[in-house]
Amino acid sequence: MELKTKFLKWSAGLPVAMLNKKTATKMGVHTKDRISIKTISKYPKEMSTVIDVIGGLVKENEIAVSSEIRKRIGLRSGQKVDVTLAPIPKSLIFIKKKLNKKHLSEKEINEIIKDVVNNSLSEPEITLFASAMYKQGMNLKETIYLIKAILNSGEKLVFKNKFVVNKHCVGGIPGNRTTPIVVAICAVTGLIIPKTSSRAITSAAGTADVIETISPVEFSINELKKIIRKTNACMVWGGALDMAPADSRIIKIEKMLKIDPEAQMLASIMSKKLAAGSKYILIDIPYGRTAKVTKKKAINLKRKFKYLGKYFNKKIDCVLTDGNQPIGNGIGPVLELTDVLKVLNPKEQGPKDLETKSLFLSGEILEMTRKAKKGEGIKLAEEILYSGKAFEKFKQIIEAQGGKIKKMPVAKFKKNISSKKSGNVSQMNNKKINSMARIAGCPLDKASGLYLYVHIGDKVKKRDKILTIYSESKSRLKQAVKFYKEQKPIEIKK
Amino acid sequence: MELKTKFLKWSAGLPVAMLNKKTATKMGVHTKDRISIKTISKYPKEMSTVIDVIGGLVKENEIAVSSEIRKRIGLRSGQKVDVTLAPIPKSLIFIKKKLNKKHLSEKEINEIIKDVVNNSLSEPEITLFASAMYKQGMNLKETIYLIKAILNSGEKLVFKNKFVVNKHCVGGIPGNRTTPIVVAICAVTGLIIPKTSSRAITSAAGTADVIETISPVEFSINELKKIIRKTNACMVWGGALDMAPADSRIIKIEKMLKIDPEAQMLASIMSKKLAAGSKYILIDIPYGRTAKVTKKKAINLKRKFKYLGKYFNKKIDCVLTDGNQPIGNGIGPVLELTDVLKVLNPKEQGPKDLETKSLFLSGEILEMTRKAKKGEGIKLAEEILYSGKAFEKFKQIIEAQGGKIKKMPVAKFKKNISSKKSGNVSQMNNKKINSMARIAGCPLDKASGLYLYVHIGDKVKKRDKILTIYSESKSRLKQAVKFYKEQKPIEIKK
Numbered sequence: 001m002e003l004k005t006k007f008l009k010w011s012a013g014l015p016v017a018m019l020n021k022k023t024a025t026k027m028g029v030h031t032k033d034r035i036s037i038k039t040i041s042k043y044p045k046e047m048s049t050v051i052d053v054i055g056g057l058v059k060e061n062e063i064a065v066s067s068e069i070r071k072r073i074g075l076r077s078g079q080k081v082d083v084t085l086a087p088i089p090k091s092l093i094f095i096k097k098k099l100n101k102k103h104l105s106e107k108e109i110n111e112i113i114k115d116v117v118n119n120s121l122s123e124p125e126i127t128l129f130a131s132a133m134y135k136q137g138m139n140l141k142e143t144i145y146l147i148k149a150i151l152n153s154g155e156k157l158v159f160k161n162k163f164v165v166n167k168h169c170v171g172g173i174p175g176n177r178t179t180p181i182v183v184a185i186c187a188v189t190g191l192i193i194p195k196t197s198s199r200a201i202t203s204a205a206g207t208a209d210v211i212e213t214i215s216p217v218e219f220s221i222n223e224l225k226k227i228i229r230k231t232n233a234c235m236v237w238g239g240a241l242d243m244a245p246a247d248s249r250i251i252k253i254e255k256m257l258k259i260d261p262e263a264q265m266l267a268s269i270m271s272k273k274l275a276a277g278s279k280y281i282l283i284d285i286p287y288g289r290t291a292k293v294t295k296k297k298a299i300n301l302k303r304k305f306k307y308l309g310k311y312f313n314k315k316i317d318c319v320l321t322d323g324n325q326p327i328g329n330g331i332g333p334v335l336e337l338t339d340v341l342k343v344l345n346p347k348e349q350g351p352k353d354l355e356t357k358s359l360f361l362s363g364e365i366l367e368m369t370r371k372a373k374k375g376e377g378i379k380l381a382e383e384i385l386y387s388g389k390a391f392e393k394f395k396q397i398i399e400a401q402g403g404k405i406k407k408m409p410v411a412k413f414k415k416n417i418s419s420k421k422s423g424n425v426s427q428m429n430n431k432k433i434n435s436m437a438r439i440a441g442c443p444l445d446k447a448s449g450l451y452l453y454v455h456i457g458d459k460v461k462k463r464d465k466i467l468t469i470y471s472e473s474k475s476r477l478k479q480a481v482k483f484y485k486e487q488k489p490i491e492i493k494k
Numbered sequence: 495m496e497l498k499t500k501f502l503k504w505s506a507g508l509p510v511a512m513l514n515k516k517t518a519t520k521m522g523v524h525t526k527d528r529i530s531i532k533t534i535s536k537y538p539k540e541m542s543t544v545i546d547v548i549g550g551l552v553k554e555n556e557i558a559v560s561s562e563i564r565k566r567i568g569l570r571s572g573q574k575v576d577v578t579l580a581p582i583p584k585s586l587i588f589i590k591k592k593l594n595k596k597h598l599s600e601k602e603i604n605e606i607i608k609d610v611v612n613n614s615l616s617e618p619e620i621t622l623f624a625s626a627m628y629k630q631g632m633n634l635k636e637t638i639y640l641i642k643a644i645l646n647s648g649e650k651l652v653f654k655n656k657f658v659v660n661k662h663c664v665g666g667i668p669g670n671r672t673t674p675i676v677v678a679i680c681a682v683t684g685l686i687i688p689k690t691s692s693r694a695i696t697s698a699a700g701t702a703d704v705i706e707t708i709s710p711v712e713f714s715i716n717e718l719k720k721i722i723r724k725t726n727a728c729m730v731w732g733g734a735l736d737m738a739p740a741d742s743r744i745i746k747i748e749k750m751l752k753i754d755p756e757a758q759m760l761a762s763i764m765s766k767k768l769a770a771g772s773k774y775i776l777i778d779i780p781y782g783r784t785a786k787v788t789k790k791k792a793i794n795l796k797r798k799f800k801y802l803g804k805y806f807n808k809k810i811d812c813v814l815t816d817g818n819q820p821i822g823n824g825i826g827p828v829l830e831l832t833d834v835l836k837v838l839n840p841k842e843q844g845p846k847d848l849e850t851k852s853l854f855l856s857g858e859i860l861e862m863t864r865k866a867k868k869g870e871g872i873k874l875a876e877e878i879l880y881s882g883k884a885f886e887k888f889k890q891i892i893e894a895q896g897g898k899i900k901k902m903p904v905a906k907f908k909k910n911i912s913s914k915k916s917g918n919v920s921q922m923n924n925k926k927i928n929s930m931a932r933i934a935g936c937p938l939d940k941a942s943g944l945y946l947y948v949h950i951g952d953k954v955k956k957r958d959k960i961l962t963i964y965s966e967s968k969s970r971l972k973q974a975v976k977f978y979k980e981q982k983p984i985e986i987k988k
Contacts, residue, residue, distance in 0.1 A: 028967025030938045032750060085969045087977075088933070096753065099629055127621040128751055135593055135629050256526060256618055259590065435582070444524045473522025475579045483581075 003063040016066035018053040034086040045073040048120040091115040098132040113149035138263035150271035157277040166278035172292030175328035177336040181358035184394040187233035196238030204437035208237035215403020243275040286323025290430040325428040328354040332449015344391040411447040411470035423494040432489035440480040497557040510560035512547040528580040539567040542614040585609040592626040607643035632757035644765035651771040660772035666786030669822035675852035678888040681727035690732030698931035702731035709897020737769040780817025784924040819922040822848040826943015838885040905941040905964035917988040926983035934974040939966040
């Protein structure tokens, strides 16, 4: 049926469409049914969406759409579109097959990913897929299909240079912001490091959230190429690149639910690294009691990454690192960037643990790519960091991205938390610390988060400051304090 | 924060709330965050909801809410409410615990159900719960906690009469509309049968959808009591009674995803039968290749129902019936009611299979309650049905509910499907037949659906009519025909 487009002045964060009651009746559409919207032209663009609302603000023969739909198929107000009832996506059957512990074929996984990209699957349906992957898991064959499907759903970067490197951390450790430091150090040596990062899924901040405090992070593929040509590197948000659009949609749901199924994690990492043209990839797998993975699972993950590396003919190394506590002091976009800048700037003193870990990871990459001899990677990384060359490189990359290092904003409200007794810090719960920072407003309120004054093993006296909570709103601050009191993320033993 | 209520003229089918950008910033609320809305009074009413949209149609210091929220806490336009950021519901942790194959305690299940009722859990979060139950399952202990939690979340009916009976079918068989016939027969004998039914979850129609074609089905507890006092029985929609509000919300999601986890099915059935004050309960479990359950699972379900009956001190009998094909000819609300009326009316001839099954189930109930001697239940049921007394009782119940038997409407469009070859009907796929009826518009378009001219074993000649598809819209009719051609729900063998 031909309908006239009307725009909703909304940002719902997802496609929303409305129909008039009479139009809906004519078409046989009920609320929560799926429709297909197609532009009328020689080369029509099409997308599916669920009808959220019938009645209300639209006239007969109109369809009201949110900005997500407008952008996706490039509509102008009043433009005629062809709207039809869309069939139930076949991929829902495959999702249930997975839920029933069956293996999926390449064709079936392709179909699911295609429907994710087309928006043919609703949020609860993608939830079902994520939860099926979460519990039933996928074998390596299925994971490879998933990687290929996600990879082929989007754009790719191609480099002639042999030394295209990349790093990735499986995440879960608050404050663990090594990427900007590692990227800067590696880029100094001439390595190409097109780092695309995600925004936070379950944590307080992702690298993209952190860099965004001083620089744009959303670019087209062509803009990205220019930045890399100029500086050897970049630090951008992968989601904006349309390099793995299926992944972005799935991650959005996972974020909401705070789950991160292994197959999807592997596929997400691999597809993005492959799309970025990486030939050498270093994977950081922090393990520990409250990390994302246990030691056993870390070893298992390493095995899988190695297998995938062989399959896709890339050099992949994995390092298993200590994930028993946060790294650095700041947790939250602005607070983490402050730590990073202090480590990079030779005139300042950054958190030692963050510096040590960044040097270690850089050293690994320098050895993998033969920029340094076996056993001499860390030494070379130190030279680059302490000479200020890494800081210069970092500034160059930020400038090339149109950003600028500036004075960091401070959140409107803060609250100091002190120790109620003397003793030693015995435990720090990563998950609870992440949750607390998110309650304070992370990652969206850039200056919100936590500043830690202690790490495991530190001695504290009664009334010593343990941490400061920063927030842009009183109610969030109050809730974060309440969470701290109830959940006790930091344990002190006499 | 105190905000002024504004109404959205929407029926989104779920609570929707919008805030102005400035208000959201002040409160620290981001899209997809949860808020709590509380009336300002001595006895405040409160509910949670997710903020769907920031910006758009609301002014500063206003909150726009959909009719679902308005009704829930009884708001008037312009009314001041207290809106605060709501904490992440603890129950999400328990849902993940289940997803991780752990057992849940009574307290944890209570917390989940409480949050479902309060609307503190979003649709994807409830999806996660449904999918965790679907795959990990729940043991009988957890199922009992779930039953109690759902039961205690709502209203209950209490009868002094000893002979309060009920029946239930686990579903999955198209056209299997025995309830109105069984209810009428039993009520004639003086048994009290307060039948609350659901709307379709995965099928083309539920009993509530069917009865709704000639009668209101939504009543308050008090109205219900009056109807039962007058006629011994009722046939209403359970969802409107607020007898198991948690169940209604979970079922809505399950409907969307077309999944039906066993623990939730058991809890849903038991909590509603218990809430209806039933002392004798007959459960019909049709099994077969394309039924909801296999024979093995049917036996297992029977065992569980028996256990639950003992635990809750009720007499529960289960009958395992043939679920290899649809029962009756019509599939869809109006088409099924037409079959039912023909069976009830002694002057007409209804589908024999529907009549036989209804008499069998009625016989079982009459024997359970000693209204008939062992082995003589069916005979008594036949007497009541063939004498026209059941039809009179049925009319009486419908009238008491404010309905009336009238000429049935016919759908606007139809399409006959004929056999392409001569042979015998060898298979009928219940699931595909249900899907086809749903594509045609069931259960929302009352007159849509299928009319079957054949059953398994029937001989057909080339070009014989097999079925007619009815639909209110051309596009739905077209898709149903396409589905038939692709999926071949009815097999004919030479």
